[in-house]
Amino acid sequence: MDGATAEAVRGAVDRRESLSGLDGFAGEIDGRLVRDVLGRYPLFSEADDPTTWGFDPNDLANPDPMPAGHARDASGDTELWTLPEPDLYEDGERAVATVREAIVDSVDAVAGSPPIGFSGGVDSSILAARLDGPLYVGGFEGSHDIAAARSAAAALGRPLRVVEFSHADIERGIPEIVAATGRTNPMDIQIALPLYLVAEAAAADGHDRLALGQGADELFGGYAKIANAPGDHRVEAGTVRGAARETVRTLPQQLERDVLALRAAGVDPVVPLLADRVVKAALRLPGEWLVDGGERKVALRRAADFLPAKLHSRDKKAVQYGSLLAREFDRLARQAGFKKRMDDHLGQYVESLRPE
Incomplete structure (x- = not known):
């Protein structure tokens, strides 16, 4: 087991x-x-x-x-089990207090000092504020994630290990991700590859675990498709809360991909923001405590009052974009002769690098 x-x-x-x-x-x-x-x-x-x-x-x-x-x-x-549908919080202060207690207890319960995959957003900053492990960020030179992580690490008074990606990393990493996960969808590869490369660096430094802020966007309303419900074609739900629950149900496929990629790199993931107590607290949040106007992850940000003020409102880009890996992935595909006018040019590029 x-x-x-x-x-x-x-x-x-x-x-x-x-x-x-x-x-x-x-x-x-x-x-x-x-x-x-x-x-x-x-x-x-x-x-x-x-x-x-x-x-x-x-x-x-x-x-x-x-x-x-x-x-x-x-x-x-x-x-055997379905996602529960608990009663919603009626009191905002109680909601924030319960979320705070859940995330603090779950993060503080992490044993040892695993390294942290750190993008500088509120999710990974919660981990960095409460765990002592070294901080790792990955991306191409000039990427949003590296700049944001440097700024956030400085605000937290923590050193930062920067893992700079190269085109060679993409070219060798694609077949390794395909082999580890069995997936060839370009989006899956673009999401898994930055995690894989950071995990590789952590493993090379002697670590066998990597702490990540996974799950916070799904649970607490961090995605634009949740904020834009019911007008976003990517979700079927008619409300913000419904869109969040719909997105939570996508976690099993995402986690399967990410866990397999991380293990192939030599580490096991540690995901305290996906602990049962955090999930229970998040599922009770009404829509206005997920998204309020232009602000996403409202309750989580309020709960993270132990962070420096400048980090409360930090947004992050999806890892494939924040690291610039998606941009360079596309650049390499076009350089290899797979032009954008071609049908599924990125998928054809992946297939060209697929292990025999």
Whole structure:
């Protein structure tokens, strides 16, 4: 069992408790496979034989991803847990206080001093303010993420390790990400590759874990598609809160990709903002405590009052854009002869570098 003891998982199964305080798990128990409701740990079985399984798809001939919140055995998949729908907070001060307590307790509970993937945004700054591990940022020279991380690290009085990317990193990294995750979608590659390269640097420095602020944008309303609901074509929901819940349900696929990429680089992710207690607090937030006018992640920013004031309002760009990796990825594709006028020119570029 990955992430928890078999006894603890058995209790969550028996109670059908989706957020039981275990903060994620995946593996076999009592003759069937189980994966937690947010899919915080990847799990696969052979497509035609669920008794043959593993945490790495490369260990299987024909891996079939295990859906989050389900059990799997010879009879098929059975849903055990769904995302809860708790009553919403009616008092704003109570909402912020509960979120603050949840994030502080979850971050402070992280054992040791893992390095932190640091973009300079509010999510990673919460980790950096409370954990002692070294800060790592990755990107191309002149990228937004490197500039923001330098500014935020200075505000926190922390040293910063800058991992500068190169075109060679992209060219060698694409087949490595494809091999690790089994994915060839260019967007998946562009998101996973910056994480992979930073994790590689941390592993080379002797670390076997990397703390990340993953989950905060989904849980607390950090995406434009949540703020723009119901007018954004990327979500079906008719409200900000509905769009946030819809986005939370995309986490299992995202986390599968990211965990596999990080493990291939030599580290395991540490994601305290995806702890059950944080998820419980976030799911109770009404829409106005997710997005208020032009401000996103309202409750999280208010809760992070232990940060320097200049960091409360910090926004961040998606990692593939903030690091400039997406721009340079496209540049390399065009230099290799895959022009924008071609159908799926980035996908064709990925295929050209795919391992035999």
